[in-house]
Amino acid sequence: MLVKANSSRFSRFASPSIPKRIARALSRSKNRAVYCLSGYFLTHQRLPRWLFAQLRRFRPIFILGPFVIVTRDDDVRSVLTRNSDFELGEFARSRMLAGRFVLDTDWPRSHAAQLSVLHTAIAETDSREIRTIAEKICQDALTKADVHVDVAALARGVSMAVVEQVHGLPGATEPDARLQGWLTELASAIILMPPPGLSERQSVEKAADGLVSYVRTAIASHPPGQTDADLLSRLLAGVDASDAPDWLDHDWVTRMACGMAIFGMATVVRTASDAMDEILSQPEAVVEGAREAALRAQTDPDPLRRTIYEALRFRPMLPVLARYSPRATLIGTRDARRRIVKAGATVWAPPLAAMHDPRAFAKPGRFVPERDPAQSLVFGAGQHACLGQSFADAALIGIVGTLLRHPSLHRLPGKVGRIRYRGAAAEQLLVGI
Numbered sequence: 538m539l540v541k542a543n544s545s546r547f548s549r550f551a552s553p554s555i556p557k558r559i560a561r562a563l564s565r566s567k568n569r570a571v572y573c574l575s576g577y578f579l580t581h582q583r584l585p586r587w588l589f590a591q592l593r594r595f596r597p598i599f600i601l602g603p604f605v606i607v608t609r610d611d612d613v614r615s616v617l618t619r620n621s622d623f624e625l626g627e628f629a630r631s632r633m634l635a636g637r638f639v640l641d642t643d644w645p646r647s648h649a650a651q652l653s654v655l656h657t658a659i660a661e662t663d664s665r666e667i668r669t670i671a672e673k674i675c676q677d678a679l680t681k682a683d684v685h686v687d688v689a690a691l692a693r694g695v696s697m698a699v700v701e702q703v704h705g706l707p708g709a710t711e712p713d714a715r716l717q718g719w720l721t722e723l724a725s726a727i728i729l730m731p732p733p734g735l736s737e738r739q740s741v742e743k744a745a746d747g748l749v750s751y752v753r754t755a756i757a758s759h760p761p762g763q764t765d766a767d768l769l770s771r772l773l774a775g776v777d778a779s780d781a782p783d784w785l786d787h788d789w790v791t792r793m794a795c796g797m798a799i800f801g802m803a804t805v806v807r808t809a810s811d812a813m814d815e816i817l818s819q820p821e822a823v824v825e826g827a828r829e830a831a832l833r834a835q836t837d838p839d840p841l842r843r844t845i846y847e848a849l850r851f852r853p854m855l856p857v858l859a860r861y862s863p864r865a866t867l868i869g870t871r872d873a874r875r876r877i878v879k880a881g882a883t884v885w886a887p888p889l890a891a892m893h894d895p896r897a898f899a900k901p902g903r904f905v906p907e908r909d910p911a912q913s914l915v916f917g918a919g920q921h922a923c924l925g926q927s928f929a930d931a932a933l934i935g936i937v938g939t940l941l942r943h944p945s946l947h948r949l950p951g952k953v954g955r956i957r958y959r960g961a962a963a964e965q966l967l968v969g970i
């Protein structure tokens with residue numbers, strides 16, 4: 538009897554579901570820890586910058602089994618521009634929850650063909666319109682506010698207005714904030730994908746479903762005669778063109794409209810908040826220079842652009858760009874640094890490391906607003922370089938410029954004035970006025 542009782546108790550504890558449940562809980566905890574830690578280092582970049590500097594000094598091409606990190610500016614650029622040796626699709630595909638996008642297309646002809654349709658759908662006037670939208674929204678908010686404004690909230694408002702008016706997704710600025718929530722979740726997931734099993738992952742997957750059906754409805758109810766009003770209209774006009782290729786159909790337009798809206802949303806929120814935070818962390822002379830650049834931006838935006846790009850050199854939204862090596866290849870220059878990268882290797886090409894390489898950026902630790910933005914790797918390089926750079930540029934000049942032109946804009950003291958992130962997305966940056 539005793540034996541029986543013990544054995545039944547034993548079998549209860551030894552039931553395969555319990556070890557399995559423990560293993561699952563442990564794996565979930567590990568995933569959460571990795572997710573939180575990655576989010577921290579994507580948004581707090583001092584330590585990674587220091588670590589990359591040490592690698593650049595002692596092991597510029599660091600190889601550990603199938604994992605490679607390059608830290609010199611020339612090697613980072615080489616990885617990003619040798620598209621057939623270092624591919625992106627492998628990594629990007631699992632992040633494109635709203636369907637395949639140009640970012641996960643490596644095949645050069647298919648990528649170039651899709652990109653050319655997207656380029657045609659971007660009108661020359663779009664950047665001007667985006668800057669006007671950004672300046673108006675920020676100016677109105679500054680006029681209404683008493684003590685402070687939230688840079689992240691302003692940038693969210695600007696991005697949603699751009700999604701509605703320039704991308705052509707109706708209802709983006711309506712009080713129902715579902716679209717904004719979906720886009721924020723999905724854009725953060727491109728920077729940092731929550732691992733399976735976490736509640737954040739389920740929420741991102743739901744956001745992708747919500748966005749896709751929203752865009753499908755927008756396409757189904759799109760006024761037929763409207764062919765040039767916005768990005769969506771121009772993409773749909775391409776489908777109806779007599780020489781449209783087979784792949785250019787409503788499904789492709791849905792995926793591109795989703796991708797462009799996702800890429801266009803939280804990216805601007807994060808970079809506008811980071812750029813402002815970085816500028817306000819600088820000595821008074823730099824902040825004063827930024828103010829003067831903002832005041833001149835109406836006639837000449839270049840000095841303000843340089844200041845913003847310099848701020849983002851310290852805080853690139855994507856500090857690391859990952860690539861996959863489909864076959865063995867060489868990396869490095871023809872001296873002792875030349876190394877073999879094995880087939881199947883994961884290669885990290887960090888803009889954060891490259892943009893602090895003293896060979897390419899003199900005195901990299903100093904904030905020098907005169908640096909040439911064309912040298913920046915904030916928007917990537919090579920085949921997959923950012924398609925929306927002109928959009929982001931215009932939004933950043935509009936948001937950061939309007940705020941800096943306010944005569945009493947200042948950092949709020951203490952914790953309240955510190956930037957707050959949620960995952961990899963900027964959540965709040967309160968600045969005093």
Ligand code: HEM
Pocket residue numbers: 625639640641652797798800801802804805808854855858859914915916917918920921922923924925926928929930
């Ligand atoms: C300041 C904000 C932005 C930053 C910092 C940024 C940065 C980047 C970077 C680094 C890449 C390359 C990724 C890689 O090589 O792995 C990229 C690609 C891309 N970005 Fe942006 N981006 C921003 C805003 C935007 C906006 C507003 C749009 C669209 C409206 C956009 C659309 C795209 C697209 C479509 C690609 C993929 C291009 C391709 O694969 O050919 N981005 N972005």
